Amino acid sequence: MSEQQSVSPEEVRHVASLARVDLDEGEVEAFTEQFVEILEAFETLDEVPEIEDSEGLENVMREDEVREGLSQEEALENAPESAEGYFKGPSVS
Amino acid sequence: MSASHSPLEVARVSESSIFITEERIVGEDEGQLAGKTVAVKDNISTKNVRTTCGSAMLERYVPPYDATAIKRLKEAGATIVGKTNMDEFGMGSTTETSAFGPAPNPAAEGHVPGGSSGGSAAAVAAGEADLALGSDTGGSIRNPAAFCGVVGIKPTYGLVSRYGLVAYANSLEQIGPFASSVEDAAALLDVIAGPDERDGTSRKEGADSDYASAADGDIDGLSIGVPTELVEGADDGVRETFWDAISKLESQGASYHEVSLPSIEYGVAAYYVLAMSEASSNLARFDGVRYGPATESDGNWNEAFAEVREQGFGPEVKRRILLGTYALSAGYHEKYYGKAQDARAWVKRDFDDALSEADVLASPTMPVPPFELGESLDDPLKMYLSDANTVPVNLANLPAISVPAGKTEKLPVGLQLIGPVFGEETIIRAASAVEE
Numbered sequence: 094m095s096e097q098q099s100v101s102p103e104e105v106r107h108v109a110s111l112a113r114v115d116l117d118e119g120e121v122e123a124f125t126e127q128f129v130e131i132l133e134a135f136e137t138l139d140e141v142p143e144i145e146d147s148e149g150l151e152n153v154m155r156e157d158e159v160r161e162g163l164s165q166e167e168a169l170e171n172a173p174e175s176a177e178g179y180f181k182g183p184s185v186s
Numbered sequence: 187m188s189a190s191h192s193p194l195e196v197a198r199v200s201e202s203s204i205f206i207t208e209e210r211i212v213g214e215d216e217g218q219l220a221g222k223t224v225a226v227k228d229n230i231s232t233k234n235v236r237t238t239c240g241s242a243m244l245e246r247y248v249p250p251y252d253a254t255a256i257k258r259l260k261e262a263g264a265t266i267v268g269k270t271n272m273d274e275f276g277m278g279s280t281t282e283t284s285a286f287g288p289a290p291n292p293a294a295e296g297h298v299p300g301g302s303s304g305g306s307a308a309a310v311a312a313g314e315a316d317l318a319l320g321s322d323t324g325g326s327i328r329n330p331a332a333f334c335g336v337v338g339i340k341p342t343y344g345l346v347s348r349y350g351l352v353a354y355a356n357s358l359e360q361i362g363p364f365a366s367s368v369e370d371a372a373a374l375l376d377v378i379a380g381p382d383e384r385d386g387t388s389r390k391e392g393a394d395s396d397y398a399s400a401a402d403g404d405i406d407g408l409s410i411g412v413p414t415e416l417v418e419g420a421d422d423g424v425r426e427t428f429w430d431a432i433s434k435l436e437s438q439g440a441s442y443h444e445v446s447l448p449s450i451e452y453g454v455a456a457y458y459v460l461a462m463s464e465a466s467s468n469l470a471r472f473d474g475v476r477y478g479p480a481t482e483s484d485g486n487w488n489e490a491f492a493e494v495r496e497q498g499f500g501p502e503v504k505r506r507i508l509l510g511t512y513a514l515s516a517g518y519h520e521k522y523y524g525k526a527q528d529a530r531a532w533v534k535r536d537f538d539d540a541l542s543e544a545d546v547l548a549s550p551t552m553p554v555p556p557f558e559l560g561e562s563l564d565d566p567l568k569m570y571l572s573d574a575n576t577v578p579v580n581l582a583n584l585p586a587i588s589v590p591a592g593k594t595e596k597l598p599v600g601l602q603l604i605g606p607v608f609g610e611e612t613i614i615r616a617a618s619a620v621e622e
Contacts, residue, residue, distance in 0.1 A: 105508070108508050108511050108512045108515070109492075109504075109508055110492070111511050111515065112466060112495075112507050112508055112511040113470075113473075113488060113491045113492045113495060114492055114495045114496055114499065114504055114507060114508065115492040115493055115495070115496035116496065116504070117496075120501070120504065123501075124504075124505060124508065127505065127566055127567070128508075128509065128512075130567050131458075131509060131566065131567055131570075132509075132512075134454070134455055134567060134570075134571075135455050135458070135459055135513075135522055137451075137452060137455050138452060138455050138456060138459065138521075138522065138525035138526055138528075138529055139521075139525065140452070141449075141452050141456075141525050141528045141529045141532060142528065142532070143528055144528045144529075144531040144532045144535065145531065146527070146530075146531040146534070153386040153387075155383065163250055163251065167250035167251075168250070170248070170250060171246075171247050171248065171250075171476065171477040172475065172476055172477065173474065173475075173477075173478065173479065173480035173481075174475075174480065180475050180476055181475075182473075182475040182487060182490075183481075183483065183485065183486055183487045183489075183490040183491075184486055184487065185486065185487045186486055186487075
């Protein structure tokens with residue numbers, strides 16, 4: 094096993110902001126503690142040798158043809174807010 | 187940051203429920219499944235019937251289209267009786283992470299039904315449906331099948347279309363059947379298997395399958411490999427039940443030998459790194475704009491996005507999104523994701539080697555009997571480690587079945603049989619002999 098991984102509450106907050114998930118203080122505390130243990134278990138992967146995946150995968154292509162899809166109405170019906178046929182979201186900046 | 191928060195209040199059906207939504211969807215008059223009732227995991231899209239994934243985020247989400255597996259069920263004449271309870275987005279091994287509350291285990295009162303497809307296994311065990319569909323990313327069909335004393339099949343990756351399955355970890359998951367007998371589970375697999383132009387990872391195999399007729403119990407000459415690593419760590423009672431089942435197969439003309447899979451000890455770590463990484467990307471779509479609850483936020487896009495995700499996701503989902511984001515972030519990508527891919531290739535190679543000298547591999551499905559309700563919820567790592575016997579199969583893209591092997595102290599134990607790629611007939615035949 095390599096050096097002990099340590100995780101700080103600041104790192105948990107940073108990752109949460111990258112992932113766009115707000116956390117309350119209780120969650121930050123719990124995750125900080127749990128992540129130390131979980132990442133330590135992930136550290137065992139350091140011992141895995143480099144292996145070449147021998148599986149021969151092929152790309153699957155199809156003709157780019159127009160076909161029936163969801164109507165605009167159907168595509169919007171689960172949106173909390175829409176306007177004039179568009180999704181309505183918060184302002185970008 | 188808000189000082190306190192509570193998860194969105196979702197309407198719990200009751201303290202403990204098999205179904206999240208009970209609604210009948212009637213299929214064609216005739217077909218292979220005419221007269222059969224099927225319960226469907228709530229992450230498989232059903233047109234005009236809400237599909238929540240066990241999450242407050244999708245409490246009101248009503249898909250405008252059917253998953254391919256649902257289309258095939260209807261064409262085969264099945265009647266869908268409802269959408270079953272599950273761990274939120276498939277993330278859990280007990281069905282306790284559901285935003286709608288836990289599900290019961292009809293075969294073991296006071297214990298979890300397993301997960302994440304716990305409601306589907308429980309529906310079959312309780313006789314609420316003849317058959318059920320679940321999905322298996324790292325054991326989510328086999329684990330609840332074992333815990334509820336029913337049959338569950340995780341198909342070879344690519345055998346069943348994932349079109350309309352709400353994605354958790356695309357490279358690992360498959361839709362598959364539950365039933366109370368191997369033959370019935372195989373018959374349901376016959377209906378849903380086969381290529382689909384809407385899923386580029388589906389394969390031509392399974393188009394004209396007849397898995398049901400493979401459930402003939404004829405295992406004379408069958409060679410069984412037993413990976414020692416998957417038996418040694420199991421509870422005493424589980425091991426005893428497992429070896430009794432192997433003896434039973436020997437008495438019907440099968441033989442067994444022990445095999446070693448050295449890569450297996452890295453299976454759980456590799457699986458969780460890959461599954462969490464894929465999840466962190468897949469779940470980015472839940473932004474409160476295209477679907478999801480409306481927010482009161484007056485902040486900008488990023489602030490509103492982060493707020494709706496705080497409210498809409500439960501702790502296990504947040505944990506996995508964050509760990510996946512961490513594993514993919516600059517400086518850590520090679521260390522975690524890169525090494526996990528190496529481990530995945532190694533696990534595949536180990537299984538290929540073992541299956542070149544055996545027709546099937548056998549292990550206990552779960553190393554432990556069903557947990558008591560609440561037992562593992564506060565200890566995520568303990569829950570992850572209990573998946574040790576099921577996750578390697580997903581890493582290797584192989585088919586596996588869990589069939590009831592007996593009980594230990596009145597709790598169900600499952601036998602897992604693993605086959606080569608597209609070796610569904612072999613594992614179905616072997617499993618049917620366990621029922622003899």
